[in-house]
Amino acid sequence: MAATRAADIVPLRTDFCQLIEGELLAGTPTLDVINPATGAVFARAPRASRADLDRAVSAARRAFDGWRASSYAQRRATLERFCESLRAQQDSLAELLTREQGKPLTQSREEILRAASLSNGMTAIPIEPELLVDDAQRRIELHYLPLGVIGVITPWNAPINLAVGPLTMALYTGNTVILKPSPYTPLATLKLGELLQTAFPAGVVNVLAGGDDCGQWMSEHPGIDKISFTGSVESGKRVMASAAATLKRVTLELGGNDAAIVLEDVDPQAIAAKLFFAAFVNSGQVCMAIKRIYAHERIFEPLCAALAAEARKACLGDGLLPATQFGPLQNRMQYERVLGILEDSRRRGGQLFAGAERPAGDGYFISPTIVTQLPEDARLVAEEQFGPLLPVQRFSDIEDAIHRANDTRFGLAASVWSRDLERAFGIALRLEAGTVWINQHRATAANVPFGGIKQSGIGRNYSELGLKGNMEARVISLLKG
Ligand code: NAD
Numbered sequence: 001m002a003a004t005r006a007a008d009i010v011p012l013r014t015d016f017c018q019l020i021e022g023e024l025l026a027g028t029p030t031l032d033v034i035n036p037a038t039g040a041v042f043a044r045a046p047r048a049s050r051a052d053l054d055r056a057v058s059a060a061r062r063a064f065d066g067w068r069a070s071s072y073a074q075r076r077a078t079l080e081r082f083c084e085s086l087r088a089q090q091d092s093l094a095e096l097l098t099r100e101q102g103k104p105l106t107q108s109r110e111e112i113l114r115a116a117s118l119s120n121g122m123t124a125i126p127i128e129p130e131l132l133v134d135d136a137q138r139r140i141e142l143h144y145l146p147l148g149v150i151g152v153i154t155p156w157n158a159p160i161n162l163a164v165g166p167l168t169m170a171l172y173t174g175n176t177v178i179l180k181p182s183p184y185t186p187l188a189t190l191k192l193g194e195l196l197q198t199a200f201p202a203g204v205v206n207v208l209a210g211g212d213d214c215g216q217w218m219s220e221h222p223g224i225d226k227i228s229f230t231g232s233v234e235s236g237k238r239v240m241a242s243a244a245a246t247l248k249r250v251t252l253e254l255g256g257n258d259a260a261i262v263l264e265d266v267d268p269q270a271i272a273a274k275l276f277f278a279a280f281v282n283s284g285q286v287c288m289a290i291k292r293i294y295a296h297e298r299i300f301e302p303l304c305a306a307l308a309a310e311a312r313k314a315c316l317g318d319g320l321l322p323a324t325q326f327g328p329l330q331n332r333m334q335y336e337r338v339l340g341i342l343e344d345s346r347r348r349g350g351q352l353f354a355g356a357e358r359p360a361g362d363g364y365f366i367s368p369t370i371v372t373q374l375p376e377d378a379r380l381v382a383e384e385q386f387g388p389l390l391p392v393q394r395f396s397d398i399e400d401a402i403h404r405a406n407d408t409r410f411g412l413a414a415s416v417w418s419r420d421l422e423r424a425f426g427i428a429l430r431l432e433a434g435t436v437w438i439n440q441h442r443a444t445a446a447n448v449p450f451g452g453i454k455q456s457g458i459g460r461n462y463s464e465l466g467l468k469g470n471m472e473a474r475v476i477s478l479l480k481g
Contacts, residue, residue: 012041012042012043012044013042013043013044013187014029014043014044014045016029016043016044016045016046016186016187016190016191016209017046017190017193017194018046018048018052018190018193018206018207018208018209019190019193019194019196019197019205019206019207020052020055020056020059020206020208021055021056021059021202021203021206022059022197022201022202022203023202024193024194024197025046025052026046027046027047027052028046029044029045029046030044030046030047031044031045031046031047031183031186031209031211032044033045033100033184033185033186033187034100034184034331034332035099035100035102036101036102036327036328036329036330036331036335036363036364037102037317037318037319037320037327037328037363037364037365038318038361038362038363039332039361039362039363039364040362042099043099043100043187045186045187045190045209046209047183047209047210047211048180048208048209048210048214050217052208052210053178053208053210053214053217053218053221054223056178056206056208057149057178057221057223057224058223059202059203059206060149060176060177060178060203060204060206060223061148061149061176061223062203063176063201063202063203063204064146064148064149064175064176066201067171067174067175067176067201067204068145068146068174068175070174072126072127072172075123075171075172075174076123076124076172078171078199078200079119079120079123079168079171079172079199080120080123081199082119082195082196082199082200083116083119083120083164084116085195085198085199086112086115086116086164086192086195087112087113087116089191089195090109090112090113091109092191093108093112093160093188093191093192094108094109094111094112095108095320096187096188096191097111097112097159097160097185097187097188098319098320098327099187099320100159100184100185100186100187100188101156101157101158101159101185101188101319101327101330102283102319102327102328102329102330102364103282103283103319103327104319104324104325104326104327105319105320105322105324107281107282107319108319111158111160111161112160112161114161115160115161115163115164115165116164117446118161118164118165118168118444118445118446118462119164119165119167119168119446120446121445121446121447122165122168122169122172122446122447122462122463122466122467123168123172124446125446125447125463125464125467127144127173127464127467127468127471129141129142129143129144130142132475136480137479137480137481138477138478138479138480139477139478139480140475140476140477140478141475141476142473142474142475142476143473143474143475143476144173144468144471144472144473144474145174145471145472145473145474146173146174146175146470146471146472147175147225147226147249147470147471147472148175148176148224148225148226149175149176149177149178149223149224149225149226150166150170150175150176150177150178150224150225150226150227150228150470151177151178151180151218151219151221151224151226151227151228152166152167152170152177152178152179152180152227152228153180153215153218153219153227153228153229153230153231153239154166154179154180154181154182154189154230154231155182155230155231155232156181156182156184156185156330156331157282157285157286157287157330157386158282158286159181159182159185159188159189160188160189160192162230162253163179163181163189163192164192165461165462166228166230166251166461167179167205169228169461169462169466169467169469169470170226170228170470171200171204171205172467173467173468173470173471174471175225175226175470176203176204176205177204177205177206178206178207178208178218178224179192179193179205179206179207179208180207180208180209180210180214180215180218181209182231183209183210183211183212184330184331185330186209189207189209190207190209192207193205193207212235215229215235215239216238216242219238219239219242219243219248220242220243220245220246221246222246224246224248225248225249226248226249226250226251226470227239227243227248227249227250227251228250228251228461228470229250229251229252229253230253230254230287231253231254232254232255233254233255233384233409233410233455233456236252236254236457239252240252240458249469250458250459251451251457251458251459251460251461251466251469251470252457252458252459253287253450253451253452253457253459253461254287254412254452254455254456254457255287255384255386255410255412255456256287256288256289256291256384256410256411256412256413256452256456257291257292257382257383257384257408257410257412258288258289258290258291258292258410258412258413258414258415258433258441259290259291259292259293259294259404259405259408259414259415259431260275260278260290260292260293260294260414260415260416260417260441261294261398261401261402261405261414261415261416261417261427261431262275262293262294262295262296262299262303262417262418263296263398263416263417263418263420263423263424264296264297264298264299265418265419265420266299266303266417266418266419268299268302268303268305268306269302269306271417271439272303272306272307272309272310273310274440274441275290275293275303275307275417275441276307276310276311276368278290278415278441278442279291279293279390280311280314280326280368280388280390281442282327283326283327283328283329283366283368283387283388284368284385284386284387284388284389284390285329285330285334285386285387286442287412288412288413288435288441288442288444288450289442290390290415290441290442291384291385291390292381292390292391292393292405293307293390293391293392293393294393294394294395294401294404294405295392295393295394295395296394296395296396296398296401297394297395297396300392300394303392304353304370304372304392305353307353307354307370307390307392308353308354308370309354310368311353311354311355311367311368311369311370312354314326314367314368316365316367316368317365318363326367326368326388328363328364328365329364329365329366329387329388330364331364332364334364334386334387335364335366335387337386337387338366338385338386338387338388338389339366340379341379341380341383341385341387341389342366342369342380342389344378344379344380345371345374345378345379345380345389345391348374348375348378348379349373349374349375350371350372350373350374350378350380350391351371351372351373352369352370352371353369353370353371353372353392354368354369354370355367355368355369355370355388355389366387366388366389367388368388368390369388369389369390370390370392371389371390371391371392372391372392372393372394374391374393376393376404376407378391381393382408384410398427402427402430402431405431406430406431406432408454409454409455410452410454410455410456411432411433411434411452411453411454411455411456412433412434412435412451412452412456412457413433413434413435413436413437413441413442413452414428414431414432414433414435414436414437415436415437415438415439415440415441416428416431416436416437416438416439417438417439418438418439421438421439424438424439425438432453432454433452433453433456434449434450434451434452434453434456434457434460435450444462445462446462446463447462447463447464448462448463449461449462449463449465449466450462450463450466451466
């Protein structure tokens with residue numbers, strides 16, 4: 001592990017504007033943005049006031065009639081133009097994303113390109129009226145209408161991808177949007193605002209940089225018809241409570257505690273790198289990362305050894321350096337939380353196989369760490385760690401493994417690893433999660449719905465199902481003759 005850093009002596013950047021009613025507004029830069037690799041403030045962004053939000057909502061409401069009257073083909077073409085500009089600006093956006101979020105530069109670029117490709121994939125999906133009945137007496141059709149103004153609220157772990165997905169779903173289906181990123185990572189999203197300004201008519205998309213308070217104002221706002229929220233379970237509950245007063249629609253993409261069940265017939269050497277990547281990419285700060293492994297006792301020791309070998313190879317450091325594979329935790333609060341979970345793991349008798357190193361300096365670094373021998377109620381097993389610590393739990397009876405995998409309030413995703421595909425499929429059918437992968441983890445696509453069951457969320461993103469979550473159904477029922 002090489003915990004090297006890039007020198008980060010750059011002038012404070014303040015060249016960030018909010019986008020309201022087609023205008024880029026500089027405002028007073030009061031929101032400090034920290035580079036998590038150094039712990040230092042490197043930029044300051046404007047911070048949305050309630051008046052900014054009111055103005056953005058009025059603009060989005062005014063723009064709605066014109067935007068919904070446009071055709072799917074026109075909206076697809078506009079979104080495609082925006083995605084082209086996203087690809088063209090990938091270098092400067094990726095650099096900014098790495099500075100504010102911490103992930104390695106190559107992964108920032110991948111996030112941007114993936115966002116563009118998922119957007120293109122979703123706008124290729126046709127939304128047509130459905131013919132329900134057509135007989136001698138009646139013709140009944142089901143039509144889909146846009147909802148109105150949609151508030152998109154995003155977290156700090158993948159700010160571009162988690163903005164462009166919901167933005168595309170809302171805009172393609174004819175809605176107008178207010179987008180608000182996390183106060184920890186507002187910068188790349190504000191730069192998206194500049195690209196959106198060029199591509200879209202004034203008011204159709206508005207981008208605000210605000211704190212949690214701004215998210216709450218959006219959830220309460222009578223001029224917003226739906227909140228498309230991605231973030232923690234706790235904030236998701238608050239959004240739903242605030243949205244209740246106006247009966248706003250909500251899509252909630254929340255946290256997970258994904259279990260991977262590894263059966264006795266696998267070759268641990270062959271799958272260790274895949275499991276490791278699915279658990280530790282973005283230093284574990286991925287909603288659908290593997291967060292618990294249940295390994296059969298017959299392959300438990302060699303699997304732990306192979307995972308530990310991966311951990312020892314991991315190159316940790318400033319995401320701007322080309323050799324870096326794993327960056328820091330994104331913010332101090334999360335860093336301290338993960339350190340608290342590590343401390344709890346030690347107290348509860350966990351054996352640390354590799355990692356748990358904290359390089360010197362002020363960055364929020366923790367190296368990838370494999371932990372075994374924890375009780376099921378230890379924090380690392382029971383909570384969403386959202387950091388580079390992975391518990392590997394032993395099982396001998398598959399019924400027990402299924403029970404432990406399901407024994408959680410989360411239900412985002414899960415995976416089963418085996419050479420026996422039929423057996424793995426049978427186990428997948430019994431796992432309580434919105435997605436269950438077999439011999440893979442963290443595979444999503446534009447035409448496949450993604451979302452959680454239980455407390456991991458409400459509604460789905462991507463696919464026809466996700467698009468229709470931004471629409472209202474209307475029945476037209478005609479009595480013939
Ligand atoms: P968070 O809930 O703290 O914040 C997310 C966003 O919500 C931010 O923009 C924040 O300002 C806003 N917010 C906070 N309080 C609010 C309130 N009361 N009303 C409205 N908005 C409010 O989450 P985070 O720490 O930024 O992100 C990490 C969490 O996100 C993890 O739990 C992770 O699993 C989850 N996540 C889920 C998915 C998914 O698709 N299911 C994807 C990525 C992240």
